[in-house]
Amino acid sequence: PPISSKPYILLQHDWHLSIRDAVRRYRKGKAAAGGSRAAASGTAKVEKDESDVKIVEPAGLKLQPPPEFITTVWVSAFREGEPCVESHGDFDVVFAGDDAPTKKASCYWKRTDETRFSATLQHFNQEQPERGPRVLVTSNELKYSSTIVAPDHAWDEVMKDLVVPAPKYQYDRQNVRAIYALDISPFVDLAVAGTTNGLMRVFSVKDGHIYKALRPHTNAQTGRKSSPMQTGGHVGDISVNKFFPSGKVILSGSSDRLLKIWAVEHAQCVKTFTGHQDRISQVCFLDKTGRRFVSASMDKTLRMWDCSGAEAVKIHGEKKDSLFGQIHDCEALEDGSCIMLADSLGKLSFLDLRSSNVDSSQISTDKLMAVAVSSIGHECFAGTDSGEILCLDRRKMSKYLFSVKKNNAEIRSILLVNDQALITTASDGSTTKWKIYGENADCNVIAEYVGPDCEPVNCSIIAASSENFGNGKSENTTLMTAAADGIVRKYTL
Helix, strand or coil, X not given: CCCEECXXXXXXXXXXXXXXXXHHHHHHHHHHHHHHHHHHHCCCEEEECCCCEEEECCCCCCCCCCHHHEEEEEEEEECCCCCCEEEEEEEEEECCCCCCCCCCEEEEEEECCCCCXXXXXXXXXXXXXXXXXXXXXXXXXXXXXEEEECCCCCCHHHHCCECCCCCCCECCCCCCCCEXXXXXXXXXXXXXXXXXXXXXXXXXXXXXXXXXXXXCCECCCCCCECCCCCCCCCCCCEEEEEECCCCCEEEEEECCCCEEEEECCCCEEEEEECCCCCCEEEEEECCCCCCEEEEEECCCCEEEEECCCCCCCEEECCCCCCCCCCEEEEEECCCCCEEEEEECCCEEEEEECXXXXXXXXXXXXXXXXXXXXXXXCCEEEEEECCCEEEEEECCEEEEEEEEEECCCCCEEEEEEECCCEXXXXXXXXXXXXXXXXXXXXXXXXXXXXXXXXXXXEEEEEEEEEEEEECCEEEEEEEEEEEECCCCEEEEEC
């Protein structure tokens, strides 16, 4: 189908850090700044109390923040085939009232080139201060708007009395290597991230505290690593790790061609599955217990396993004339009866595990890197290494619904949010939210989640949870991403 090139807006990836820096500078020098401004005006009154310095504004006098509390960030708008639209604007941090510790402060977008861009900093409910701030940016030339979202949990200790908290939430930077695997437990209390050195860390979703480290075992007497073929850890890059439905056990796959089951509480590998001849790219559970699962590999096979056995129950694509190319991603239907596969030949395959029937369609000349399947309707989505996102009807694989593209960055992962939106991550460091317009068979970019500075975002995961805020509960949808910079970032959708 014809590819629809969609416009998108980029804001400086660390724009939210400007707010933090402005606040820190303000608080560090506010006494001196307050005194100098009061002396200069001759009318403003400076009062001191036990808690802090207060600036009391006389009637009719508006004190302006000093220039050093304003910081500049860049913003750009793009549409393929058209010149880039660029501009610079300022953030102005303004403190409400007398700036006493009990008061709330706010931040707003002070100025942009109004002929090209306009922007509004959006605030959140004070009962949910951990949510990252976001700014709505509009390109007047492209007549297009997008929301730029920063990670959750900015600097709580610095910004605890602000309406908009510090947004940069990154988990323990002990993960200094690129992360290629990420998952959240069914109870949304723990998450696991796998890195390129065979290490997996289980950590708290709430605060990032490291709970357990899953690593190769070491013989206490000899100091040598135990065999990865037995109960040792992986020796290759972790390419996938997923919690079992119980939330107490993890299944992992690696470039060492092994699948392993881990007991989280004891941080031990309890079982290893062998058989694949190349890197394992994805795993999917087929029932609510996790007893049966499938694994996809770059060896062009999909293998079905039972946790009670040692060998694969069934192998799909084992023959030399395999229907599949190298399988980059797969996803199971909710009932576990069928699997959708995306491969390096540009084919999207719908495999019925009950009958072994395969419905394949050559939907692209590029490699298919990621896939997502609707749990409500019949739509399925595939992302290519050239940045295309294709939507098809899985009942008739040759029927295209739409094809869209933002740029040429490789799509690394695709997530469906309530069948109304897509979350995609890409090799250019972007995490993008797309609004699906089913009646128009189209979708558009509506938000960008910032944080990485051009490092590829390799994986993402979403989970819904209930949390207590103020007098009641709030339903939250959490998005977590992991990038080549070794950082896991958390956002609230």
